[in-house]
Amino acid sequence: MPISQKIRRQLITIAVLAFSIVWTLYSRVPEIGTQALQMQASPRAGFLAPEFSLGLLAGGDVTLSKLRGKPVVINVWASWCPPCRAEMPALEKAYRIYKEMGVVVIGVNTTYQDSKTDAAAFIQEFGLTFPIALDMDGTMSKNYLITGLPTTFFVDSRGVIRNVIVGGPMSEAVIQTNIEPLLKDTP
């Protein structure tokens, strides 16, 4: 290779590396940048879970922000949905294992496309003991961009969504391996 071509290649290599190093240094994120992301509410991992307040099938209501400080599993379902039916035993089992450790499980029935009667029969059939909230007008489902059932959100104690699982059925291992990190980060 001619010397001039060799020198030109070396200069290009040095220039590329120098630019890359400078750009990497320049595009470092200030501390506030890493925190700001999690202050925005959006139904995806890394963001604050959007607020909701829903009536419970058993009476009373549940407000997400009031659960701050505890890991929360939000499972959105309907009584006519086959994978929802298939995963409910695993979800109930996980609830019974983890409730003593402070984990909250909320089953949100999409009542706007189901019925209270069918939801109640579903609860009885599976012997579910965790709270069941009713999304009567679809607002919660819209805010959470529900595109398929079931959809499950794993929310940590700071209110940040750590994982979203669309579709099912979730196995016991899937549920437990998503709850464990939430517990690790709970003070």
Place this chain on the structure above:
Amino acid sequence: MFPYLRLGPFLLQTPGLALLAGFWLGSSLTEKESARIGLKIEQVNGMIFSSLLAGIVGARLGYALQYFSIYAANPSSLFAINTNTLNPIAGMFIAIVFGFVYARRKQLPLRPTLDALAPGLAVFMVAFGIAHILSGDAFGEPAKNLPWSIYLWNEYRHPSQVYETLAALIIFGLTQAFRWGQPGSGINFLTMIALSSFARIFLEAFRGESLIWSGGFRAEQVISLIILAIALWMIRYWSQTQSVSMPVESM
């Protein structure tokens, strides 16, 4: 963003479909390049598909090892069809190691094999970018005043997924048009890696969900910088050594 496609009772994940299409197109291009370089197509295909399988198994095992006690109590969950329970780093590592071992056993020469893989990998990177567009992942930093910013996740942002896809398309075009180095020298592959790393370093600055290391450094930029330096050094080293003839050198 268009993450799901409903077909009757089925909910298909479109990013997964994009990756599948990328893999199919990539392996077709690798086949053509293998024939052009003079490698045995069936051996290269065998390496690709067995590495893919090993990678998937490795990803599941890697995930299960993280939560050993849970999987020990539920061993049937190892076979669950759920893409959320895969460890991508473990999977990639196992795939690369398996591919290397397979190629060595079949006596596939290193540098020509890497050159054969180059167009397939380049097109897979395009599919990766498209998958990000469809899923809304790898989203950009907030950018209100840009005429081309997109509204995503409650904010006007850099269309970083589009940047990524365009960069991958350009790199694919360049590696196909120029085919750096002599065929089978490995230089085309290394150049593709160097270009991809450089693109990643530049574009990562516009991402809004970078993994941040101590000091505010974006992890992917640091890793890509290291890969870029290694690739540039290897281009220089391989350019100086005789490497084209087959099967002079095998893995």
